[in-house]
Amino acid sequence: xxxxxLYHILFISAxxxxxxxxxxxxxxxxxxxxxxxxxxxxxxxxxxxxxxxYLWPHKLDGVFFSIFVIAIAxxxxxxxxxxxxxxxxxxxxxxxxxxxELKY
Amino acid sequence: MLNDFLILMKPELLITFIIFLxxxxxxxxxxxxxxxxxxxxxxxxxxxxxxxxxxxxxxxxGRLYRxxxxxxxxxxxxxxxxxxxxxxxxxxxxxxxxxxxxxxLLLSALLGMFFLISSGSFLMFFLSLELATIPIAAxxxxxxxxxxxxxxxxxxxxxxxxxxxxLLFGISLIYGATGxxxxxxxxxxxxxxxxxxxxxxxxxxxxxxxxxxxxxxxxTADVYEGAPVAVTSFLSVISKGAIAFIFxxxxxxxxxxxxxxxxxxxxxLAVATMVIGNLxxxxxxxxxxxxxxxxxxxxxxxxxxxxxxxxxxTSAVAYFILIYVFSNLAAxxxxxxxxxxxxxxxxDDYKGLYQTNPLLTWxxxxxxxxxxxxxxxxxxxxxxxxxxxxxxxxxxxxxTIAALNLVISLYYxxxxxxxxxxDKNETPIPKIFLEAPVRFGLLLCGTGIVLIGLLSWIYDxxxxxxx
Numbered sequence: 001x002x003x004x005x006l007y008h009i010l011f012i013s014a015x016x017x018x019x020x021x022x023x024x025x026x027x028x029x030x031x032x033x034x035x036x037x038x039x040x041x042x043x044x045x046x047x048x049x050x051x052x053x054y055l056w057p058h059k060l061d062g063v064f065f066s067i068f069v070i071a072i073a074x075x076x077x078x079x080x081x082x083x084x085x086x087x088x089x090x091x092x093x094x095x096x097x098x099x100x101e102l103k104y
Numbered sequence: 105m106l107n108d109f110l111i112l113m114k115p116e117l118l119i120t121f122i123i124f125l126x127x128x129x130x131x132x133x134x135x136x137x138x139x140x141x142x143x144x145x146x147x148x149x150x151x152x153x154x155x156x157x158x159x160x161x162x163x164x165x166g167r168l169y170r171x172x173x174x175x176x177x178x179x180x181x182x183x184x185x186x187x188x189x190x191x192x193x194x195x196x197x198x199x200x201x202x203x204x205x206x207x208x209l210l211l212s213a214l215l216g217m218f219f220l221i222s223s224g225s226f227l228m229f230f231l232s233l234e235l236a237t238i239p240i241a242a243x244x245x246x247x248x249x250x251x252x253x254x255x256x257x258x259x260x261x262x263x264x265x266x267x268x269x270x271l272l273f274g275i276s277l278i279y280g281a282t283g284x285x286x287x288x289x290x291x292x293x294x295x296x297x298x299x300x301x302x303x304x305x306x307x308x309x310x311x312x313x314x315x316x317x318x319x320x321x322x323x324t325a326d327v328y329e330g331a332p333v334a335v336t337s338f339l340s341v342i343s344k345g346a347i348a349f350i351f352x353x354x355x356x357x358x359x360x361x362x363x364x365x366x367x368x369x370x371x372x373l374a375v376a377t378m379v380i381g382n383l384x385x386x387x388x389x390x391x392x393x394x395x396x397x398x399x400x401x402x403x404x405x406x407x408x409x410x411x412x413x414x415x416x417x418t419s420a421v422a423y424f425i426l427i428y429v430f431s432n433l434a435a436x437x438x439x440x441x442x443x444x445x446x447x448x449x450x451x452d453d454y455k456g457l458y459q460t461n462p463l464l465t466w467x468x469x470x471x472x473x474x475x476x477x478x479x480x481x482x483x484x485x486x487x488x489x490x491x492x493x494x495x496x497x498x499x500x501x502x503x504t505i506a507a508l509n510l511v512i513s514l515y516y517x518x519x520x521x522x523x524x525x526x527d528k529n530e531t532p533i534p535k536i537f538l539e540a541p542v543r544f545g546l547l548l549c550g551t552g553i554v555l556i557g558l559l560s561w562i563y564d565x566x567x568x569x570x571x
Binding site (some may be wrong): 069 | 226262268272275
């Protein structure tokens with residue numbers, strides 16, 4: 001059985017990043033779009049931890065960074081969900097396609 | 105030690121103090137909006153004045169936070185902008201049910217921008233960038249009943265969250281490649297390896313999102329149109345200014361070794377931004393959308409100055425943003441006053457404005473002339489220094505394109521001026537009553553536009569402290 005190395009983790013995190021990006025571009029539901037962004041942020045966390053463990057084991061920057069990313073992601077989600085709730089009140093839907101008054 | 109801390113972090117501590125003051129007022133007192141707004145304006149004025157004293161150089165918290173005279177000046181420019189916003193939109197603010205919340209959010213964003221300017225590591229940079237953008241998204245939703253406002257806020261929060269995701273991915277790659285997040289250790293470790301270049305492209309993309317550089321500008325016009333005018337002006341002036349400052353210092357200091365890489369990126373995106381910003385501004389009817397595309401084009405000119413990678417570049421960007429604060433706020437102030445009292449936001453509605461509202465018309469004309477870069481307004485000198493700085497690289501095709509874009513931009517700025525002064529209109533916008541603070545703010549903008557260009561020591565001062 002092979003030990004997972006840096007490349008395996010980097011592959012997973014890059015895959016997560018692009019799955020998140022794909023989801024963000026294709027999904028039309030606001031909550032799902034928010035979830036896609038969370039995927040992107042989690043891929044970043046994975047990256048930081050992997051680099052910290054395999055390349056710079058005597059440093060702590062990466063670990064700190066991922067803790068802060070988690071905190072900021074929560075703050076961002078809180079504001080985003082508040083905005084989405086308000087959008088639902090005015091548009092009766094959380095589909096991005098219904099928000100179409102501002103164009104061109 | 106404590107003295108150091110208090111003096112070095114003075115701008116941030118002052119803003120924090122004001123935020124807490126407002127929170128306490130919110131909880132404990134039931135002041136009327138009028139007196140409250142007066143108090144806030146006074147405090148913000150004191151904050152602007154305090155920004156010019158007791159500025160020292162130094163760093164704190166293991167170089168996470170650093171400051172010097174130039175950074176203090178940049179913070180002062182932003183404080184002036186916020187003070188002007190509190191004056192110009194006092195009509196709208198007075199009627200708002202949530203005056204205190206508005207200022208608490210606005211000052212939180214400003215606090216984030218101050219930390220952003222002073223940040224000495226990517227960790228601090230990321231945290232302050234988020235502090236600077238999340239409150240703005242909440243502010244964009246301030247017209248709670250309006251559909252467009254919530255749509256604008258949704259677009260703002262989604263695009264800013266997405267761009268911070270990209271930014272973080274770039275930072276994580278650069279951490280993997282260099283093993284540090286500190287700005288001062290970074291340049292020695294940058295070798296220009298493919299991984300570092302990839303990471304830089306991610307970082308650059310995130311900056312381009314925040315600064316609305318083409319092709320990452322699509323959210324700008326929508327958010328500007330949907331958000332309340334006060335928020336739009338904050339977003340387009342203060343937020344743009346702060347991000348342009350940190351972008352310049354990151355490119356010049358941290359990514360100095362990769363200068364050959366970013367020069368081409370900045371150049372190509374500058375051309376794209378100027379051309380597309382200008383071409384879209386030509387066909388806009390809504391004044392806020394028009395100003396949005398004009399501000400995209402202005403960012404293109406800032407990029408021209410940035411591409412020089414020299415001391416004149418840094419100082420020209422700071423000088424231009426100082427002028428941009430005054431001229432863009434003049435335009436937004438007039439547009440805000442008109443849209444607040446009559447609800448009219450189309451350029452066609454501005455026809456014959458001169459017959460009824462001469463003061464508003466003159467201020468708007470000054471602001472637009474300054475944005476277009478016509479002497480003797482300050483905007484001319486700002487553009488002159490930006491383009492001279494850009495020309496120091498010797499890439500004259502690029503500079504010619506920039507100069508041609510200046511000519512294109514004249515067309516659409518003059519279109520508004522023609523509508524206001526020359527076009528006949530049977531039913532022009534009625535006489536708009538301006539309250540004292542609004543009038544004072546507009547006059548401040550007007551004098552700023554004229555004087556900053558004529559007082560040459562301002563640019564001299566900027567260039568000495570930027571060195």
